[in-house]
Amino acid sequence: MLYPVWLKVTQAKCLVVGGGQIALRRATTLLSCGAHVVVVSPELCPELAAMHECGDIAYIPARYDPSHVTDSKLVIAATDSRDVNAAIGRDARKQGILCNMADSQAESDFFLPSVVACGSVQVAISTGGSSPATAKALRLALAADMEDGGNRFVSMLRSLPDSLSR
Numbered sequence: 001m002l003y004p005v006w007l008k009v010t011q012a013k014c015l016v017v018g019g020g021q022i023a024l025r026r027a028t029t030l031l032s033c034g035a036h037v038v039v040v041s042p043e044l045c046p047e048l049a050a051m052h053e054c055g056d057i058a059y060i061p062a063r064y065d066p067s068h069v070t071d072s073k074l075v076i077a078a079t080d081s082r083d084v085n086a087a088i089g090r091d092a093r094k095q096g097i098l099c100n101m102a103d104s105q106a107e108s109d110f111f112l113p114s115v116v117a118c119g120s121v122q123v124a125i126s127t128g129g130s131s132p133a134t135a136k137a138l139r140l141a142l143a144a145d146m147e148d149g150g151n152r153f154v155s156m157l158r159s160l161p162d163s164l165s166r
């Protein structure tokens with residue numbers, strides 16, 4: 001069983017190592033939550049390069065080095081190298097920093113959920129890593145329903161036995 005939390009990352013340094021699509025996904029979410037996103041990678045995909053050009057993220061154009069982890073609140077290891085991602089995880093752990101490794105559920109301290117946001121309400125969906133595609137399908141179904149007034153979701157909640165909906 002995973003322990004669910006809603007983490008405050010506003011203005012906190014969050015390190016993303018790697019410059020591909022997974023790094024982009026992680027950087028985008030962190031940025032939308034107000035984090036100070038630092039990306040380390042010898043190269044960036046066009047979307048991350050654009051985010052750097054407009055000043056949304058800090059960029060260190062280099063291969064990963066253990067010093068990059070220092071002072072991070074969170075670390076995301078999203079390179080395409082198992083050895084590099086594992087080393088990032090070990091360095092983060094030494095400094096007591098939580099780390100997610102894109103290629104190792106076993107070594108990650110936390111997973112990323114699918115999120116539906118509706119005003120101040122956020123719903124996070126996880127399958128504990130067993131089926132990310134299911135988490136995404138549930139998000140899309142719930143988002144479509146909420147846009148439509150949330151009737152199916154709300155009626156589903158109302159149809160729960162009193163003992164469950166209390």
Ligand SMILES: C[C@@]1(CC(=O)O)c2cc3[nH]c(cc4nc(cc5[nH]c(cc(n2)[C@H]1CCC(=O)O)[C@@](C)(CC(=O)O)[C@@H]5CCC(=O)O)C(CC(=O)O)=C4CCC(=O)O)c(CCC(=O)O)c3CC(=O)O
Binds near residue numbers: 025111114126127133
């Ligand atoms: C452990 C975890 C990562 C972590 O958090 O550490 C993880 C792991 C892996 N995902 C893989 C594949 C895909 N992931 C997606 C999508 C999402 N994956 C996300 C989270 C997580 N994915 C974490 C567990 C979440 C949970 O608990 O359910 C979401 C929710 C959030 C996000 O990533 O932003 C986001 C949906 C966002 C949204 O749109 O709502 C799609 C669909 C798509 O991209 O369209 C596919 C292709 C379809 C498929 O194959 O299922 C693979 C195989 C890689 C390979 O072998 O090629 C692994 C590796 C493995 O399983 O080890």
Ligand SMILES: NC(=O)C1=CN([C@@H]2O[C@H](COP(=O)(O)OP(=O)(O)OC[C@H]3O[C@@H](n4cnc5c(N)ncnc54)[C@H](O)[C@@H]3O)[C@@H](O)[C@H]2O)C=CC1
Binds near residue numbers: 023
């Ligand atoms: N968690 C998930 O949902 C999924 C995870 N993955 C895993 O995520 C990882 C990354 O995937 P993509 O972004 O698609 O890969 P990608 O190949 O597009 O990007 C990898 C990036 O890492 C950078 N890199 C390589 N060595 C580096 C180093 N020493 N220091 C810093 N940066 C370095 C490269 O320059 C490149 O920008 C892969 O290991 C893949 O197995 C893949 C699909 C889904």
